[in-house]
Every structure is written in C-alpha cells, then in structure tokens.
Amino acid sequence: MPKRERSLQSLPPDAGPTAEPTADDLLALVARGDEAAFERLYDVVSGAVFGLIRRVLRDQAQSEEVFQEVMLEVWRTATRFDPGRGSANTWIMTMTHRRAVDRVRSAQAATHREEHVARLDPARPFDEVSEQVSGRLEQRQVRRCLSFLTGLQRESVLLAYYQGYSYPEVASLLGIPLGTVKTRMRDGLIRLRDCMGVTG
Numbered sequence: 001m002p003k004r005e006r007s008l009q010s011l012p013p014d015a016g017p018t019a020e021p022t023a024d025d026l027l028a029l030v031a032r033g034d035e036a037a038f039e040r041l042y043d044v045v046s047g048a049v050f051g052l053i054r055r056v057l058r059d060q061a062q063s064e065e066v067f068q069e070v071m072l073e074v075w076r077t078a079t080r081f082d083p084g085r086g087s088a089n090t091w092i093m094t095m096t097h098r099r100a101v102d103r104v105r106s107a108q109a110a111t112h113r114e115e116h117v118a119r120l121d122p123a124r125p126f127d128e129v130s131e132q133v134s135g136r137l138e139q140r141q142v143r144r145c146l147s148f149l150t151g152l153q154r155e156s157v158l159l160a161y162y163q164g165y166s167y168p169e170v171a172s173l174l175g176i177p178l179g180t181v182k183t184r185m186r187d188g189l190i191r192l193r194d195c196m197g198v199t200g
Contacts, residue, residue: 056100145195153188
C-alpha cells in the first residue's frame, strides 16, 4: 500500500479550522493512502451508492456484490480522480451507475447465451465459454481474496460492504470497540488490495 503522505489533519488551509471535509477533500486524501479519509468518505457516500445500485439491479444480493466492487474500485483508483472534470460525488456515482449497468448487461448476456445454446448444439464452443468465464473473473477474484482475510477482518468487511452497515453499526453487531473495527477494516482493505494485484 502507498505510504500515507497526508491525513485528515492536512486539509487545505482555506477549509477553516472547524469546516467539515468535502467528498473532494476526502477522495484526494484517499488517493494518498489515507485509510481514515476512506472511512469518512465511505460514511458520506455509501447510502447514495447503494441506493443507486439497488434501483438499477433490484436484486438485494446482486446489489450487495456490486456495492462492494464499487467501494473497492474507489479505494483502488482514487488517484485517477480529476477534480477539474467534476466533483468527487459525480465521479463516484458515475462509476456506480456504470458498474450496475454492466452487471445488468452481463446477466442479460449470460441468459441470452444459455437460451441460444439450449436451442442449438449442446457442445459449447471454447470462445463462448471463455467469454462467460472472463465476465465473472473479478467477482471470483474478490471472493478468493476474501478467503485470505482473518475471520474478524472478513466479517467486518462483509458487514460493511455486502450489507451496507456503517463502522459504528458493525462494531455494535460484532460487540467489539469501534477502534478495533476500523483497524480490522483497514488491514482487511490493505490485504484485499494486495491480493488483487494493485500496486498503488
């Protein structure tokens, strides 16, 4: 994971001593590897992100998977955010909509392929099988990487990302201190990013 260069305390001077950091501020810090900023950003955007996904997909389980994928993508690709092209909220919600629509299209394409093959020869061409497998590689990679987390890390990540609970809610559900949840989430996210081959 990239060395943290800034923290929530190193916000722009013109933000004022009591000003709340904006999503743009937080995303800039996330791009520098600030886990605390990611926690804050998660709390700020998670409701809108999951709500949009749920409206597009309508399926709870699918929505939870895509929600996790979006939040991981925010963490992994924050360095690509360009404030000159729009706000952090717009960037994140655009990413969210794209992911949700891609999942719908992928599901529709899989259904159409299966119906087509059922009407034709049962011997499926290699290219068709390869395409279907490729479309699911990232989902399987996330699941595989989750298996490398400790039990508490995995449980915390699943509650926060699959079920949309906030950090305080995860702490309450697991009956452990909030600081412990934040530490396990941070360590779990680092492990996930390393497992998925992200170099920063």
